Amino acid sequence: xxxxxxxxxxxxxxxxxxxxxxxxxxxxxxxxxxxxxxxxxxxxxxxxxxxxxxxxxxxxxxxxxxxxxxxxxxxxxxxxxxxxxxxxxxxxxxxxxxxxxxxxxxxxxxxxxxxxxxxxxx
Amino acid sequence: xxxxxxxxxxxxxxxxxxxxxxxxxxxxxxxxxxxxxxxxxxxxxxxxxxxxxxxxxxxxxxxxxxxxxxxxxxxxxxxxxxxxxxxxxxxxxxxxxxxxxxxxxxxxxxxxxxxxxxxxxxxxxxxxxxxxxxxxxxxxxxxxxxxxxxxxxxxxxxxxxxxxxxxxxxxxxxxxxxxxx
Numbered sequence: 001x002x003x004x005x006x007x008x009x010x011x012x013x014x015x016x017x018x019x020x021x022x023x024x025x026x027x028x029x030x031x032x033x034x035x036x037x038x039x040x041x042x043x044x045x046x047x048x049x050x051x052x053x054x055x056x057x058x059x060x061x062x063x064x065x066x067x068x069x070x071x072x073x074x075x076x077x078x079x080x081x082x083x084x085x086x087x088x089x090x091x092x093x094x095x096x097x098x099x100x101x102x103x104x105x106x107x108x109x110x111x112x113x114x115x116x117x118x119x120x121x122x
Numbered sequence: 123x124x125x126x127x128x129x130x131x132x133x134x135x136x137x138x139x140x141x142x143x144x145x146x147x148x149x150x151x152x153x154x155x156x157x158x159x160x161x162x163x164x165x166x167x168x169x170x171x172x173x174x175x176x177x178x179x180x181x182x183x184x185x186x187x188x189x190x191x192x193x194x195x196x197x198x199x200x201x202x203x204x205x206x207x208x209x210x211x212x213x214x215x216x217x218x219x220x221x222x223x224x225x226x227x228x229x230x231x232x233x234x235x236x237x238x239x240x241x242x243x244x245x246x247x248x249x250x251x252x253x254x255x256x257x258x259x260x261x262x263x264x265x266x267x268x269x270x271x272x273x274x275x276x277x278x279x280x281x282x283x284x285x286x287x288x289x290x291x292x293x294x295x296x297x298x299x300x301x302x303x
């Protein structure tokens with residue numbers, strides 16, 4: 001790996017990202033949290049998170065923070081994905097396969113409509 | 123778990139939960155020695171010898187939601203069924219190192235699997251931690267310390283689309299360079 005060339009690419013990427021951010025400053029930050037405890041991993045949460053990252057990359061979704069969390073005690077509902085949009089309450093989704101993750105990204109994160117099929121109450 | 127890389131993801135989470143801010147994951151595939159080894163090392167709060175002895179018990183866990191923790195017992199059983207071992211070294215306020223070995227050619231050894239997704243998910247999902255990834259296979263090595271990436275990006279988060287793309291390619295290319303015949 002050519003580190004210097006790679007870091008130059010990265011500096012350019014930073015500038016690109018900052019330029020895009022200036023334009024989108026008005027809309028709030030969205031946080032997507034994927035459960036990655038042992039139960040989550042065994043249920044396929046890694047692939048769920050991968051689907052989220054792939055969606056962001058393919059659809060150029062900005063202003064999104066993706067984080068992981070441990071077991072929240074609903075192991076039978078894993079993989080679990082949570083969405084926090086600005087000041088709204090956190091919505092928790094259960095049994096989120098990679099395909100469902102894509103649907104949630106499109107419906108809730110991008111279009112603002114909660115994907116009712118998989119919502120679970122904590 | 124069907125892949126060693128999923129166990130790695132699971133164990134790395136333990137390091138995150140004990141307040142580590144620097145975690146290193148080292149994988150060593152050595153065909154000459156017929157072994158596959160991985161070492162996860164953190165600078166978290168560490169454990170005393172009494173606690174270390176207890177964590178192999180599935181009824182001992184640090185999580186508060188359930189009273190069963192299967193990550194380490196399952197991994198230990200998998201390693202031992204492949205002529206391997208799981209060893210934990212730790213010191214309070216210093217950190218913990220977990221070493222797992224599998225016999226490389228053992229018929230029951232699960233594949234390493236999608237290690238690229240494991241590393242990518244950890245770097246992005248726990249972005250406040252300095253992740254160091256070292257992958258050796260025979261005489262090839264790939265090392266990635268994400269500190270230099272985060273220092274260059276400064277305030278740009280890792281979940282930006284262009285950054286995800288950059289990181290994904292960096293990790294995939296590095297792993298491919300080690301794995302290719």
